[in-house]
Amino acid sequence: MVQSAKPTANTWCPGCGDFGVLAAAKKAILDLKIPPHEAVLVGGIGCSGGIHNFIDINGVHALHGRLLAQAIGLKLANPQLTVIAAGGDGDGYAIGMGHFMHAFKKNASILYIVMNNETYGLTKGQASPTSRLGFEGNIEVPFDAILTALSIPSGAFVARTFSGDPKTMTAVLSEALQFNRDHRGYAFVEDLSPCVTYNDTFKEWREKIVNIEKLPGYDPTDRSAVFRLCSETMRAGKIPVGVMHRPPKPTDESSNPLELKLLPDNIGPARADIGLEHNLAAYRTLLASAG
Amino acid sequence: MSIPASQAPAHPADTESAQRRPPKELADVSVIVGGQGGDGTLTVVDLLGRYFRKRGLYVYTSRNTLSRIRGGHADANVRACRDPRAAIKAKADLLLAFDQEAIDVARPELDADALVLYDSTSFKADFPNALGFPFATLAGGQLGQPIYKNTAAYGAITVLMGFDDAVARQVIEERFKRRGAEALDKNLKALEIGRHVTLEVPSAVNRWTLAEGDAHELILTTGNQATALGFVVGGGRFFAGYPITPATEIMEYLMRYLPNYHGVVRQGEDELASINMVIGAATTGARAMTSTSGPGLSLMTEGIGHAGTAEVGVLIADCQRVGPSTGQPTRHEQSDLAHLAHLGHGEFPKFILSPGSAEDCFYLTVDALNLAEKWRLPVILLLDQALCQNASTVPAFDLTRVKVERPSVLSAEQVAKLDTYKQYAFTTHGPAPFAPLGTPGVTSQITGNEHDEWGHVSVNPVNRHKMMEQRMGKLLWARDELPRPRYFGQKEARVGLVGYGSTSGPILEAMDLLDTEGIVTKYLQARTLFPVQQETLGPFLDSVDYAFIVEHNYTGQLARLIREEMPQYHSKLRSILKYDGYSFRAPDIAAPIREAVHGSKR
Numbered sequence: 088m089v090q091s092a093k094p095t096a097n098t099w100c101p102g103c104g105d106f107g108v109l110a111a112a113k114k115a116i117l118d119l120k121i122p123p124h125e126a127v128l129v130g131g132i133g134c135s136g137g138i139h140n141f142i143d144i145n146g147v148h149a150l151h152g153r154l155l156a157q158a159i160g161l162k163l164a165n166p167q168l169t170v171i172a173a174g175g176d177g178d179g180y181a182i183g184m185g186h187f188m189h190a191f192k193k194n195a196s197i198l199y200i201v202m203n204n205e206t207y208g209l210t211k212g213q214a215s216p217t218s219r220l221g222f223e224g225n226i227e228v229p230f231d232a233i234l235t236a237l238s239i240p241s242g243a244f245v246a247r248t249f250s251g252d253p254k255t256m257t258a259v260l261s262e263a264l265q266f267n268r269d270h271r272g273y274a275f276v277e278d279l280s281p282c283v284t285y286n287d288t289f290k291e292w293r294e295k296i297v298n299i300e301k302l303p304g305y306d307p308t309d310r311s312a313v314f315r316l317c318s319e320t321m322r323a324g325k326i327p328v329g330v331m332h333r334p335p336k337p338t339d340e341s342s343n344p345l346e347l348k349l350l351p352d353n354i355g356p357a358r359a360d361i362g363l364e365h366n367l368a369a370y371r372t373l374l375a376s377a378g
Numbered sequence: 379m380s381i382p383a384s385q386a387p388a389h390p391a392d393t394e395s396a397q398r399r400p401p402k403e404l405a406d407v408s409v410i411v412g413g414q415g416g417d418g419t420l421t422v423v424d425l426l427g428r429y430f431r432k433r434g435l436y437v438y439t440s441r442n443t444l445s446r447i448r449g450g451h452a453d454a455n456v457r458a459c460r461d462p463r464a465a466i467k468a469k470a471d472l473l474l475a476f477d478q479e480a481i482d483v484a485r486p487e488l489d490a491d492a493l494v495l496y497d498s499t500s501f502k503a504d505f506p507n508a509l510g511f512p513f514a515t516l517a518g519g520q521l522g523q524p525i526y527k528n529t530a531a532y533g534a535i536t537v538l539m540g541f542d543d544a545v546a547r548q549v550i551e552e553r554f555k556r557r558g559a560e561a562l563d564k565n566l567k568a569l570e571i572g573r574h575v576t577l578e579v580p581s582a583v584n585r586w587t588l589a590e591g592d593a594h595e596l597i598l599t600t601g602n603q604a605t606a607l608g609f610v611v612g613g614g615r616f617f618a619g620y621p622i623t624p625a626t627e628i629m630e631y632l633m634r635y636l637p638n639y640h641g642v643v644r645q646g647e648d649e650l651a652s653i654n655m656v657i658g659a660a661t662t663g664a665r666a667m668t669s670t671s672g673p674g675l676s677l678m679t680e681g682i683g684h685a686g687t688a689e690v691g692v693l694i695a696d697c698q699r700v701g702p703s704t705g706q707p708t709r710h711e712q713s714d715l716a717h718l719a720h721l722g723h724g725e726f727p728k729f730i731l732s733p734g735s736a737e738d739c740f741y742l743t744v745d746a747l748n749l750a751e752k753w754r755l756p757v758i759l760l761l762d763q764a765l766c767q768n769a770s771t772v773p774a775f776d777l778t779r780v781k782v783e784r785p786s787v788l789s790a791e792q793v794a795k796l797d798t799y800k801q802y803a804f805t806t807h808g809p810a811p812f813a814p815l816g817t818p819g820v821t822s823q824i825t826g827n828e829h830d831e832w833g834h835v836s837v838n839p840v841n842r843h844k845m846m847e848q849r850m851g852k853l854l855w856a857r858d859e860l861p862r863p864r865y866f867g868q869k870e871a872r873v874g875l876v877g878y879g880s881t882s883g884p885i886l887e888a889m890d891l892l893d894t895e896g897i898v899t900k901y902l903q904a905r906t907l908f909p910v911q912q913e914t915l916g917p918f919l920d921s922v923d924y925a926f927i928v929e930h931n932y933t934g935q936l937a938r939l940i941r942e943e944m945p946q947y948h949s950k951l952r953s954i955l956k957y958d959g960y961s962f963r964a965p966d967i968a969a970p971i972r973e974a975v976h977g978s979k980r
Contacts, residue, residue: 091799091820092832123821129658140823140834145815147661148825148835149654150684156651160658160666163642164616165816168662189647349642356664357814359640361613363782366639370611373635374775377607378597 095140104280104289105135105202107250112171112200113142115260119268121169129158131174131183134209135202135280138173152183155190155199159345162195165357166346169268176203180216180230187232191241191275195345196267198260201232202250202280205288212285222286231321232277233331237314242342244274245332250281251293252328259330271337272344279326292326299329307333401540405460405589408467409535410484412453413476415443418528421553422474423454425532427598428549429541430458431771434591437598438883440466440768440961445623445707451479455487460591461890464735464770464883468963471586472538474531481505493585495534497527509582511575517568526568533572540584543573596771601739601761601880605695606631607775608743609667613782614693615641616659616666618652620674623707624763625697628669649674653681653694660690661824663787663814665747669695672714673704679722682756684826686726687849689802689809691750691786693743695759697766698879700959709959710763712879713931718758719908719939727852729753730908731861732760734882737772739765742905744780745861752786752859753852754809760907762930764880764961788813793820800831804848808855853909860906863914867900873975874918874925875901878936880961881928887964888971897975907936910943919947924974928954928967 099105116126123144130139132151139146149157149172158172179187179201190199205222207213214225217232236245244266248256256278263274279296281288297320299305299313306312313331320327337343346355360366409426411419420441427437435458444450457467469489475481475496481503488494496503498510511534513527529550536546550569554562576582599607606628609617617636619629633643642659646652652668659666670678675696685692698714700706718730729749733742743759750757788811793799801822803810813820823833828845830836836845867875867889877885882903889899902918902925904911919925925947927937934953941948954970956962 089793089796089799089819092801092823092834093821095834122818124816124818127815137835143821145821146823146825146833147658147815148688148823148827149658150680150826153650153654153681156646156654157658157661159644160616160618160655160660161662161815162658163644163655164659164664164666165662165814168816185647186651189651193644349637350640352640354640355662356615356640356642356659356666357662357816359615359664361615361639361665361782363611363777363780366611367777369638370777373610373638374607374777377603377775378599378772 092146094143097141098137099134100284102283103134104204104250104278104282105138107253107256108135108173108200108202108278108280109138109141111253111256111260114257115264116144118261119264121264125167126169127161127171129154129161129170129172131172131178133175133178133207135173135175136178152178152181153186154178155183155186158197158199159190159193159195162197163346163349164355166350166353166355169264170197171200172197173200173202176201176205176217177207177215180232188239190273191236191239191243193345194241194243194272196270196272198263198267198274198276200260201277203232203277204280204282204286206282206286208282208285233317233327234314236275237310237317237331242272242334242337243332244272244334246330247277247279247328249279249292249296249328251289262330270344270347272334279328295324295326296328297325299327299331307331308335401584401587403587403589404471404539406457406463406467407586407588408455408457408470409472409474410453410455410470410487411474412451412480412484415446415449415452417452417476418525419452419454419476422528422532423456425529425549425553426456426535427769428552429546430456430588431596431598432545432549433458433588434594435459435588436462436591436593436596436771438464438466438768438770440764443708451483453480453484458588460589462593463887464880465887466961466963468965472535474535475503476527477501478504493538495531495538497531499527509579511572513572516571516575520571521564521567523564526564529565529568530572533569534576536569537573537576538582538585540587593771595774597774598769598771599736600627600767600769601733601736601765602627602697602767603631604736604739605669605743605759605761606635608740609747610635610639611777611780612665612744612747614665614667614747615639616656616664617642617668618644618646618655619668619670620646620649620652622671622674624699624766625669625671625695627767628695649677650681653678656692657681657685657688657690660692661815665751667693667695669697671697671699672701675714675717682728683722683724683726685756686722686728687724688824688826689754689849690824691752691754691757693746693750693757693759695761698760698762706959708763710961711930711957711959712762712881713935713957715760715907715939716933716935718760725846725850726755727850728756728758728908729856729860729906730758730760732878732905732907733765734864734879734903734905735772736765736770738905740775741779742861748781748783749856749859751784752809753856754786754812755852760879762879768880786811788817790818793817801833802829802831802845804831804844809852857909857913860909860911863905863911864903865900866903868898869900871898871900872923873897873899873971874922875899875928876904876915876925876936877901877928878904878907881930884962884964884967885928888967891964891968892971895972897972899971907939910939912944915940915944919944919950922950924950924952926952926954926971928962930956930961932957
């Protein structure tokens with residue numbers, strides 16, 4: 088066995104909500120028997136983005152806000168890889184917002200986990216896009232990623248979990264990863280992951296979360312119904328969690344994820360034979376068509 | 379022989395009195411076609427280009443368009459020459475004008491003897507030497523559609539230049555055969571309409587004849603197309619980009635080419651996404667590229683720095699245009715070099731390569747792919763608008779000159795024989811070989827943070843010092859492998875020229891011009907701009923009394939870069955600069971050299 092990069096010692100504050108995500112992700116990868124070399128975790132910038140250091144699969148530390156672009160590039164270059172992007176709410180919803188929206192539109196089969204703690208923890212507690220009114224002087228409307236995700240007509244799997252409930256989180260991440268590995272499309276999971284140092288919301292969130300799946304009228308294939316349930320829950324001062332969108336199995340090729348649309352034979356750029364000998368005849372035809 | 383303007387036919391009615399002259403043979407002809415967007419000017423240029431090529435002449439075409447979809451003044455220029463010329467001819471011989479604006483815009487570009495052929499349907503040309511036919515009226519009357527006025531005008535030119543009838547028709551057939559029988563038929567009729575009216579004007583018939591050339595085995599291509607083709611044969615399989623003039627065609631060509639080779643092309647939501655998709659793809663071992671221009675390059679700078687320190691080999695084609703900000707999107711400049719040479723925050727290695735012709739674009743793109751992957755760093759292919767979008771005839775691309783070499787990529791079999799695999803192992807000679815993400819048996823950590831050999835984040839000062847030397851050392855270790863300049867001119871010349879990119883065309887023409895006056899020069903066409911190639915520039919500069927650095931910007935960016943790295947040559951360097959959005963014509967370069975040489979003799 089070749090010795091290669093191994094996980095490093097964890098650097099998060101004791102009690103950080105991100106530990107819940109790390110444990111759930113490890114368990115899901117083990118349960119699905121994904122070989123370490125076939126999985127890549129692309130981390131963003133911020134405490135949560137360091138997660139790629141602490142798990143025994145390939146890790147990529149991307150630029151702030153650009154993790155989705157790198158993750159999608161990875162997936163399209165080698166569609167056989169299981170690709171997870173993971174970062175914080177500042178990374179995903181502030182500097183990375185453009186890519187956040189377009190990831191739904193692109194619909195490549197990758198999993199994006201946002202560890203939302205409603206603050207910029209690593210830079211010591213500034214307001215983030217999800218910070219409530221008044222937090223560190225925040226006077227801007229808090230962003231809600233689930234309502235936004237539900238409003239995009241995509242075939243994405245969408246869920247929200249809570250770090251205080253690792254069992255449910257493991258089940259959700261397993262389902263999301265399997266969704267990806269079946270080439271069903273994009274999966275987005277927002278985890279409520281309190282920052283115990285700058286915004287310790289464990290107790291508050293535990294009291295406020297409502298499992299959307301238990302509400303009357305819940306139908307995970309009906310985005311508008313779930314949107315309504317979420318809005319009503321939020322109006323009541325609660326926080327909806329659970330699987331928000333579980334698209335039905337596609338019945339035609341138009342709902343195929345990006346990698347299958349581009350690479351129907353599942354051989355991507357990374358596995359293409361680029362040797363000259365292999366391609367000589369095709370290249371001759373190509374060059375003859377030029378000019 | 380020239381035609382006195384007073385004798386030239388200004389209007390068909392004037393022509394009966396015009397005298398009959400023996401035709402002037404053209405071995406170097408330039409035609410401008412101008413009008414409003416939608417007048418079909420580009421079609422005429424295309425038809426002429428096809429005919430000229432069949433005549434064995436070298437062809438060079440350029441477009442002058444505005445950044446809008448329809449309308450507005452548009453003109454295009456086609457040059458045909460017995461010698462290989464990759465530049466716009468200083469003065470045009472013929473202007474085909476569809477409106478007065480076309481004449482007013484082109485006036486400074488016209489030779490003293492030039493003829494203006496124009497569509498007299500709606501205006502009478504304000505130009506001394508003009509010949510008008512109502513092409514739109516004729517096409518409208520006989521074909522029912524005035525839009526065939528452009529092909530009718532081509533018909534007139536075939537008479538003016540004494541084209542072979544059959545070949546002139548063949549050109550129409552080749553151009554329109556895919557548009558259906560009706561389009562082909564009407565264009566052939568339009569050709570005859572234009573021929574017919576022109577044949578009635580004796581002074582117009584065979585006004586010129588065309589020299590015959592021997593350049594028959596050439597292809598007509600642009601730098602953008604050649605770059606896209608080079609990318610494919612060089613093993614490039616992943617492309618992401620954002621539409622931007624004048625780079626977009628690279629993406630469009632690859633959208634056509636790459637799906638046939640398990641390749642992927644994605645249009646990103648912006649340049650940030652594009653460069654980062656490319657970086658992500660490259661970590662899997664795919665050869666990946668993006669192309670952009672100034673505004674996009676500014677956005678990509680963050681990602682390029684990341685690729686430099688994370689040691690991910692990627693290729694960035696920068697098709698320079700007028701900057702800064704949105705600048706002039708469709709116009710020519712070489713003003714990104716200073717930014718690129720000092721790219722980004724922090725320090726990281728990169729190579730900047732520049733091809734000097736459309737042909738060079740093909741081969742240098744292959745080299746750039748090999749170098750980016752081997753040395754695991756960003757390589758910038760520095761192009762410019764004229765190189766990207768002007769079409770020139772070049773020798774067909776030769777696959778025997780293409781090599782795909784992957785010395786830094788570890789296969790699963792190679793990895794299995796290792797005891798340890800470190801993504802960022804220290805070496806004393808070059809990059810550490812890497813296993814693409816997904817290689818069985820190993821996992822990697824890839825990061826833009828400073829890291830140790832495993833790819834783990836590190837703030838250890840000893841490690842930081844060594845890592846900096848490992849990465850920056852590539853600029854020294856790779857020197858012998860970087861593309862060499864091309865040299866032109868007389869070895870013994872004491873006057874040197876240095877340039878890169880599309881300036882090569884006008885520089886070579888200016889040298890020929892000077893040569894006829896007894897001014898002997900030589901030219902170093904730089905193909906590696908960074909790291910500054912002291913080992914080639916030094917001996918060249920030693921061998922001349924002074925050297926003119928020819929470039930399209932205000933501050934003399936290449937000259938400054940050479941001065942910065944090689945201050946000992948400071949007093950030998952002189953700049954020839956142009957920053958009006960137009961590319962050099964040969965006399966622009968010859969004039970200051972002539973002045974300097976004669977001045978120095980005084």
